[in-house]
Amino acid sequence: MSSTAAASRRLSSSAATATAKRPAMAENAGGAKPAGRMAAQQPKKRVALGNLTNVAAGAVGRTGCGKVAVVTAGNARLHSATSTVPVKKGSLASARNVITNRGSAVKSVSTRPTPVTSCRGSTTQKEIVPPPKLPAAMPIVAPPIVPCSSFVSPRHSADSMSTDETMSTCDSMKSPDFEYIDNGDSSVLDSLQRRANANLRISEDSDVEGAKWKKDATAPMEIDTICDVDNNYEDTQLCATLASDIYMHLREAETRKRPATDFLEKMQKDVNPSMRAILIDWLVEVAEEYRLVPDTLYLTVNYIDRYLSGNEINRQRLQLLGVACMLIAAKYEEICAPQVEEFCYITDNTYFKDEVLDMEASVLNYLKFEMTAPTPKCFLRRFVRVAQVCDEDPALHLEFLANYVAELSLLEYSLLAYPPSLVAASAVFLSKFILQPTKCPWNSTLAHYTQYKASELCDCVKALHRLFSVGPGSNLPAIREKYSQHKYKFVAKKQCPPLVPADFFRDATC
Known part of the structure; x- marks a missing residue:
């Protein structure tokens, strides 16, 4: 009776503790609004950014965004705290039962006599497909095709065969159905040879078959060759049939907006x-x-x-x-x-x-509600794809590096003198140069699809190169910090050669 009373007291005390803690847990799970958010409900008139030349030092213009970042950090901590809840696993008793059952099953199998396989049949209880009948003129005995469930390798007994070995053996039986005996008087070897030729597509003309079975990987591009970028008609998002017309429309619209x-x-x-x-x-x-x-x-x-x-x-x-x-x-x-x-x-x-x-x-x-305007990002998507088709540069590094250079151009007021398409093409040029400084960044494919020659990119590339090397300054760290993260492959930390060779801007060499 005393133990029962003690247990009931412990149960009632634990229930009372859980009841007392429940409001606090609900408050934490619901996400109490931060002080900054409460302040947002009572707006107060303040000076906007003040003197913008001193904003970076005093962080006047970043107080709002910094406050949002604090809220986000709190949510991240809450998420990490909730994500560390251990996953419920099976109990030790259930694991012991599984081990016991597995041991008994192995023991029962080991007591059986070891089956011996032969080309005529097997000692398993399942029905075996009989071997095909052969003509009298060909006294060849073909082994039976044993089902996967009853197939046992001669090298392994039933005691030592594991599940992985059984599965791998079964998978190996899922080969194309070979005909051991062909109709007519042909031999088994001729039949297998014809089936192999049909499956492997072996032809006497090696040149024709070599042309058919070229790998998707492109060889190093020559100067005069132009890769076909708009040849994927299966992906509707690429708009292969309209890509050229869309690009020409964007080139025309960028001059008007x-x-x-x-x-x-x-x-x-x-x-x-x-x-x-x-x-x-x-x-x-x-x-x-x-x-x-x-x-x-x-x-x-x-x-x-x-x-x-x-x-x-x-x-x-x-x-x-x-x-x-x-x-x-x-x-x-x-x-x-x-x-x-x-x-x-x-x-x-x-x-x-x-x-x-x-x-x-x-x-x-x-703006007369004319919100559709071509930006460097519109052209950058196509130019990066063109650069990736006929180049061996890492695809993600090239894409992120080009995006980083293009976003740096937004800060520079003097770069407004160049059209968005020219800025995007120059960003691709500079990105390819940073990844491979010894190789000419421009080629015939890029010149064909961007409609810009290497000589036309010279001034803009040099301006972007200077901006990339010097940087926007310590008072403008947002873009550099953004592309210094792991998800952008740390492209902002890459080193750029101090000078772009003048030969790279000659149209004849690229």
Whole structure:
């Protein structure tokens, strides 16, 4: 009775403890809102980015995004804590039962006499297919085709044969059905020879068969050869039949939806290239925080530059313009775009919801709702694919490195003088040079599909090379830190040769 009472007391105390802990666990699992999120519910009017030249040092423009990063880190810790819950495994007793049963099964098998296989049959209980009858003129005894379940190798007894050996033996029996005896008076060897020729496609003409059985791996490309990139008609997403027309349309559209190349000198009085670079660097962090697709970032920069080309704005409202343009681009590209309140929160509630919406309407009206604009990312996808088809460079390293160089170009105001297609082609040129400094980066295939000669890329490649080597500076670390991660193969940490040889820009050599 005393033990029963003690057990009941322990049970009641444990239940009371679990009841007391349940609200705390529910609060942790539900994810209590951080202090920053609570502050978002009470927006307070603050100065936007202030003097953008001092934003990097004081981190005024990054307070909102940094606060989001803290929330994300907390969620990651919570996820890691919940993910360490041990998986329920079988009990020790059940494992012992399995071992006992397996031992008894092995013991029962070992007590049986060892079966002896012969070409006429087997000692197993299952029915064996009888051997085929042979003509009297050919006294050849063919071994029977034994089913996989009853097949036992002569070298192994039933005691020592494992499951893996049985499965491998069964798989080896799943070869093409050979005819041991052919119809007519032909011999077994002739029959097997004909079947082997039919299956292996062996032909006397080695040149013809060699042409048929070429590997998919491409040989080193010659100078005058052009690889066919649009030959995959099975993948509908590649649009092989329309790819060339789509590219020509994008080349035509990029000339009509480009920003002015000198709007900071002629139109803006309170904004300089350094402020523009700081804003874009901050938008890269926002896009990375909300996991937006790269096209959203490129379109955001395009909307900002096109709006600044015809509207004067002061530095206090520059961050508001960037947030409104990213909201528009996210609605255009994303499946689930962030809400307006989210963009107000990442600015540390510097702007109210109505201000963001008013700026959004102003941008849309000025751009006349022409939101489709070719960006370097549109051309980069095709150019990287062309470079990967006829090259032995690592595919992912080339793709990530080209994306890194193209995103660095967004920070540089002077690169607006080059069309997006030229920037994308130059990014591929520089990426191939970084991966293989001794090999000419440009070839006939790239020149054919990009419609750019190597000499036409010289100035833009040198500008990107200088930007890659020197870097955007310590006050603009977002893109470099982004591509220094493992998921991007650490391409931002690659070393670049100090000079691109002038011979690589000669059209005759490439």
